[in-house]
Amino acid sequence: MAGKLTISKVEVLDVRFPTSLEAHGSDAMHTDPDYSCAYVVIHVSENPQLKGYGLTFTCGRGTEIVVQAVKTLRFLVEGQDCKKIWSDFATFYRNLTSESQIRWVGPEKGVIQLATAAIVNAIWDLWGRHENKPVWKLLVDLSPEQLVSTIDFRYIRDVITPEECIAMLKEKKGTAGEREKELLQGKGYPAYTTSVGWLGYSDERILRLTQEQLALGLVSFKVKVGQNLEDDKRRLRSVRKAIGPNNKLMIDANQRWEVQESIDWVTALKEFNLLWIEEPTSPDDILGHATIAKALKPLGIGVATGEMCQNRVIFKQLFQANAISFCQIDSCRVGGVNENLAIYFMAKKFGIPVCPHAGGVGLCGFVQHLQVWDFISLSGSMENRMIEWVDHLHENFYSPPVVKDGHYLVPKDPGYSGQMKEESIATYEFPKGTYWSNVADGQASVQPTMVCQ
Template sequence: MIHTITKLSVRDVRFPTSLDQHGSDAMHTDPDYSAAYVVIDTDNGLKGYGLTFTVGRGTEIVVCAVHALSGLIVGKSLEDIIRDFRGFYRTLTSDGQMRWIGPEKGVIHLATAAVLNAVWDLWARTEGKPLWKLLVDMDPKQIISCIDFRYITDALTEQEALDILMKAQEGKQQREGQMLEEGYPAYTTSCAWLGYSDQQLKKLCTDALASGWTRFKVKVGADLQDDKRRCSLIRQMIGPTNTLMIDANQRWDVGEAITWTSSLAEYKPLWIEEPTCPDDILGHATISKALAPLGIGVATGEQCHNRVMFKQFLQASALQFVQIDSCRLGSVNENLAVLLMAHKFQVPVCPHAGGVGLCELVQHLILFDYISVSANLDNRMCEYVDHLHEHFTSPVVIRNAHYMTPKDPGYSCEMFESSVQAHQYPEGETWKKLLKK
């Protein structure tokens, strides 16, 4: 059956998380978890759902960018897209005029992710499979055909990528069975947002420990003495053997990052996340080298523009943990490239998932990484935040601090229509009430 795309709609959906300081960090003090939410219709009634994550103001700009891209997809058949997915990816990212406002970064790339996430969701639904299973079942050559290798062949060639996928065929069935039974290890960020009081932090940490969590991330970067107090509090609560990570969300200059993080070394963090400007590859390399003797790695990637920047981070030994994002990069296609490069450079992937819908999406990618690429769980875990899952028709399932494998067909990012209508900005009922105040 041919599935011709007849319509693309996009809506600005925002959740007022800033009211309770959910998501707050050293640079984003009042985030409203939001999404440019895309629905693509086909001529036979099947729909695909996609989104890209934002933190409130500015979402309307991403919506405009999605509208600008819609003419490149409406009228296409899903089958034609799949037949030359690399070519279609380039159609969206290399339009002769629109690429000028990227290329492959910023608002236009966020919009590209939303559109392509919806295409992948539609493809998985046509196959009756969750996205991770669609990817795992693909022939390695078909996986390769979805990836744009332009600009990265000096780090990873098509043949090298194919060799990685072919080698991972061994034991793949056993790893899939393991994931179906045990799930993928997760860590929590929900206990220690920067705006939370110590009392709230203690309660959330106590509850998380009782639920089996052993890996915790703390937001830092606004005030050193406050960071020391909060890290000490968390470390005392979780004990010496559980894992602690810290996240500065781009707050510091390079020298400041080294000094500040060194002051927190006594709390034994596994990594410092986004210690400086996300575009400063050489700065991250300097920080990585300085912190290595302290046993602290550098993690980054949630605001890394594209596969080319990830290539340079890896080439420069500028990060010890790769944090892919399902909505910052150009959807599944570009994330596949980064997963394969990370494997070649032997750097573990620990995805970013702090935002509405990101847990739902990225769980599929990390399952594919373990089953079909890395075959390795050493120092690997996927972020989890306990916010807003109730708005999705196929929400994540966490059991014993593990992501359980999704069962429903698609990419898990369909929202309930009632939630979309209530939180659409500014005309949804939630916002009508708030904006009146």
């Protein structure tokens, strides 16, 4: 790797899709999301053709705050040599998350953590492109020592050490080739679908979509719940009937409930043979999730959460407290690939399967890399594991994820699958893209009747 790769510019754009018009993505807490992102492009001085593309998912309003945060963090990134970053990524990561003045407005949570993710994901994409490998393959091929050197272990050393992580990888190294072959030559990685049961959809639409997804080979289905118990029963009865007794059915409350309310509500739905209840209550409530998990265990219903858990310290405690049976990492909520690696290692140590969250823009593309790496290099297992599949907006990406016969096909293009098409940006950049400048007040959810593209 001779020669420098100096980051000359961190470009950031606000891109918003008017999904609220169709109630895509609607749940008990996010009733009108416009799936959006703070989109980051990293340029290097030495090679104008080589760029890194990353993003963090948002829901419309508020994206401009994350964009501002990326701009604030830029001075820590521009001028840095990528080769130096990659050789000691944890130090770069720490500098980004613990800058002495900026950390006060985080640290490692909320807006600033989302902005960190967009930047860090772009740097991994660039690394993959530079090596001409998809990021999962880059991760698989790194030496255990170098992979582990990307992780900031601050605040998690009481449960895991770098030495333990290196040993985990080494233990699986000998058989990694077989699993890589299995994934590439076999069906791929199991997916589950959330697209059938958004809260804003009608019963007829849910049933039709369930049948369509079944026909596409999906065997695991997630339905949004939490606004009205009788509605939930009716919708779940309908979906369970359509998918039969053996396919998997999960529910997602998107933080709607109190602790006891979670237990009562889910208990009232036990007849539908549910694999997990996702986000029953506040993502900050570790002890609350532990209480819910304990109460639901006799019913065979697991607790899942993670998409809004801010960092490795929260996940550490979810594991310590036996609060979750399924760990739902988000590729952009925590600070990008590095932070997610830390979470995967802890999940492995505590024996909890990772089933990534991917409902949003670009998330399916990212998490497939992490999950493929996990199977090949870390957990060595697909048991109880699957990747969320939400088939919206993929047409806006150059290397979209592909699900066939209920499985993600292993991505083969170099990078992290997050590069958006130029025409999509020209259309949906907010507020100056052609779509938004044609909408009078720039708010799809406020002016649906004005949209006629």
